[in-house]
Amino acid sequence: MFAVFSLSSCLHDNNELFDQSAAERLSSTISKEKELLQNAPNGWVFHYFAGEDYTGVGVTHLVKFGKDGKIEAGGELTGGDNSYRSSYDIVASQGPVLTINSLNPVLHYFSEVTINDVDGDQGDFEFLILNATPDTVQLKGLKWHNKMLMTRLPENITWQEYTAQLNAIIMNIPTRYKVKKNGVEVGAMLISKSSRHSYVSFADEDEDFDISYAYTNEGVLFSTPLEKDGDVLNQYLKYNEATASLETVDQLGNKWEFEGVVGPEYVVSVMGTSSVGLIDAAGSKTYNVNMLDKFQFSTSADWLTVSTEGKELKFTATANDAGKPRSAWVYITNENGKDSVAVTQVELKDLIGSYTLEYNELGEAGTATATITKGTDGNPVLKVLVYSYPQTMQMTWDQETATFSLPSGQVTGKYSSYSVGMGLLDKDGAYSTAYLTGYNATLSISTFDGTKISFGGDFEGIPVGGIGFWAYKTTEHSGSNRLGYLILAYDAVLIKNN
Numbered sequence: 001m002f003a004v005f006s007l008s009s010c011l012h013d014n015n016e017l018f019d020q021s022a023a024e025r026l027s028s029t030i031s032k033e034k035e036l037l038q039n040a041p042n043g044w045v046f047h048y049f050a051g052e053d054y055t056g057v058g059v060t061h062l063v064k065f066g067k068d069g070k071i072e073a074g075g076e077l078t079g080g081d082n083s084y085r086s087s088y089d090i091v092a093s094q095g096p097v098l099t100i101n102s103l104n105p106v107l108h109y110f111s112e113v114t115i116n117d118v119d120g121d122q123g124d125f126e127f128l129i130l131n132a133t134p135d136t137v138q139l140k141g142l143k144w145h146n147k148m149l150m151t152r153l154p155e156n157i158t159w160q161e162y163t164a165q166l167n168a169i170i171m172n173i174p175t176r177y178k179v180k181k182n183g184v185e186v187g188a189m190l191i192s193k194s195s196r197h198s199y200v201s202f203a204d205e206d207e208d209f210d211i212s213y214a215y216t217n218e219g220v221l222f223s224t225p226l227e228k229d230g231d232v233l234n235q236y237l238k239y240n241e242a243t244a245s246l247e248t249v250d251q252l253g254n255k256w257e258f259e260g261v262v263g264p265e266y267v268v269s270v271m272g273t274s275s276v277g278l279i280d281a282a283g284s285k286t287y288n289v290n291m292l293d294k295f296q297f298s299t300s301a302d303w304l305t306v307s308t309e310g311k312e313l314k315f316t317a318t319a320n321d322a323g324k325p326r327s328a329w330v331y332i333t334n335e336n337g338k339d340s341v342a343v344t345q346v347e348l349k350d351l352i353g354s355y356t357l358e359y360n361e362l363g364e365a366g367t368a369t370a371t372i373t374k375g376t377d378g379n380p381v382l383k384v385l386v387y388s389y390p391q392t393m394q395m396t397w398d399q400e401t402a403t404f405s406l407p408s409g410q411v412t413g414k415y416s417s418y419s420v421g422m423g424l425l426d427k428d429g430a431y432s433t434a435y436l437t438g439y440n441a442t443l444s445i446s447t448f449d450g451t452k453i454s455f456g457g458d459f460e461g462i463p464v465g466g467i468g469f470w471a472y473k474t475t476e477h478s479g480s481n482r483l484g485y486l487i488l489a490y491d492a493v494l495i496k497n498n
Contacts, residue, residue, distance in 0.1 A: 023092075030090045033132045037065040037090075037098075043072070044137070044150040045162070047214040047221050050110040050123040052144050054223045057121075057196040058214030060166060061106055062159050063150070073106035076215070080163025090129070097142060100125045146223065165217035171270050172290060173220075174244050174260035176336075182255055186228075189258050191220075193269075194461060200226060219246055241290060262294055264332035264339035267313070275444050276315055276330075276343045277402025280350070284316040285400075294334055301328035304343055320345040327447040344402040344445050348380060351445070354497045355453070357384055359466060359489035362429075368487070370494055380404060386469050386486050389415050393422055395443070403444050404453070406467070409437035411475055415486060418471040424457075425490055427465030434470060435477035441467065443494075451496035466492035 037044070043064030050056030062075035065088065074083030086104035091097050100107045110123025124141030127148065131138040137150040153162065170193065179187035179200065187202035191213070198220075200209040212223040219239040226233045233256055237246035244260030260266075268274050270289045278285060288311045297306040303318045303326070320326055325346035332339045355370040369385040375394070382393045382404075391412035395404045408424045423434040424441050433439045441464045442457035457464045466489045473481040 026092050026096065030092060030096045033096055033129055033137075034065075034090045036132055036134060037137070038067050039134070040064070040152050042153045042155045042157070043159070045153050045216070046075070046148070046150045047216070048110075048123075048148055049146045049212055049214065049223045050121050050144075051146070051212070052122050054146055054212045056110065056123070056212065058212045058221070058223055059110075059196070060214050060216065062153065062162065063107075071100065071104070071107070073104055074159055075106070075163060076166060077106050077109060080160045080167075083159070093142070094128055096129045098127045098129055098139065149221070162217050166215050169215050169217065169219060169239055171272060172241065172244075173239055173246070174262050174266050175269070176261035176263065177246065177258040178261060180257040180259055181228075181231075183257075198222070202228060244291060261336055262291055262334075263336035264295060264334060265337070266291075267295060267332050268339050268341060271313075271341070273401050274339075274341050275401050275403060276341060277399050277445075278315070278317045278343060278345045279399065280320040280345060280347055282317065282319040284314050286315075287313045289313045296333050298331045298333075299328055299343075300331070301326075303345075304328040304330070306330055315343055317343070317345050323350075325350045325445060325447045325451055327445070342444075342446065344447065346402050346445055346447075347399070348374070348397045351380070351451070351453075351496070355494040356497060357489065357492060357494055359487075359492040361488050361490065366487070366489065368489075372494075382406065384469075386413075386420065387415065389413060389420070391420055391422065391469060401444075403442050406441040406443055406455075407437065408433040408439040408441070408459070409435050409477070411477065412469065415471050418473065418483060419475045419477065420469055420471055420486065421477045423468050423470065424459055424464050425466040425468050425488060426459075426462045427490075429465075429488075429490065431459075431462055432468055433459050434468070435472070435479070435482065453494040453496075455492045466490040 043062055046061040046063050048061055049058050060076045061073055064072045069087055070085050071088040072083050072085050084105050087102040088100050091099055108125050110121040111125045113120040122144050124143050126142040127139035128142055130140055135152045139148045175191050177189040178185050179189055189198055189200045191198045196212055198211050198213055209226060211226060213220045219237045222235040225235055231250040231252060231254060233250045234248045237248045240247055244262050246258040248256050267289055271287045276285060290311055292308040292313055299306060305316045307314045325344055327342055327344040330341045330343055351372055352374060357368040357370045359366050371383045373381045375381045380395045380397050382395055384391050393406060393410050393412055395406050397404055410422050412420050412422045414420060421435050423432050424439055425432050439459035440457060441455050443453050443455055446452045455464055455466055468488045469486040471483040471486055
């Protein structure tokens, strides 16, 4: 018995010594890794993945760690022009943990929660540091457990330049691919630029691979490795502009090529719009698009012509002397399909006037009187008569795309003694922005059958299907003082009166 007790006593003492030594080692590691993060003068490229088991989007942040305990964050979410500062630290938890411990609009974007959405977008703002070198840092989200990567940003490129290169990749890469291994076609891949997921299928397998990805300034980065018959592909895929392909290798040195299937939708994607606006005077508009020799272009009207030279795609219109807007289609075709772009020759002055708002409200057709006028600041104003009470909404006009932008959450007027506000509706009737600000509907012009203005755009990736008006107790609009809706105008369209 004595021998057993003595052994137990010795083991207990050794554990205490080992725990103390481990704590000291962790403290030293934290100091070294904090210094490593700070010693990147231009910061880091942070490839961030949201959603449990990588079910969310991949996005690319730019971050810089200061010795004052502040982190600066920008990149894809801010367009490269803005950045936000907040506090950070590296603390001891399951190991060294990087924590963003004060609110940062960029780094907390996917982790914000509400009473009705306790998980948010399942994003992390605390990260276990798995491995750190002067050039790469491997992280793991503390709550949702996705692995992420930071790479040192070279000093010879600005944040604005990196983001511009990243955006060029986003616009230029195709969405459909043939998958080739050492030149032999073995499968196909589709990518969704909105969800940031790739879907890879192989001819000899029934199951597809769903892998989220983030963009780099040279291509894309898969969130997890793609494995085929024991071949593990490098997660970095580099874009080859000349062939519109994404290229990588596996651990055995095999060459993998995701060869872009360049259909007409590629032109629309690179243009960044399917709606082009031209002024009434004779003129043209030019877009830079690669591989124009792969497409044929035609138009639906004699007043509009299309020409190409190198990477230049030019739309040219004769003068519009009709005194009202006019539209035509540009048809884009090749062996992989067809697509179209609407070109409207219109100016804001052509759209001033009276309209009828036609809509569908819970299965019943409805109409309301509306007008578009020009405000004292020169911007357009939309007025809709709701049960004899005028509701006024501020808009902006984009001549480049011939579209209006209508912000949500506006206080629009009165209904009896109550305040009224406007919000956006989704197409399926499940969501609305109601009193929330920061979202916009896009109102596009069509003149193929009279002058019509339709409501589109999206909020949080949800397509806009119309607008709604709600009554509130006071002008401080919130969920707690909202009384109910007045009109839910789904499938809304403004039709200009002659």
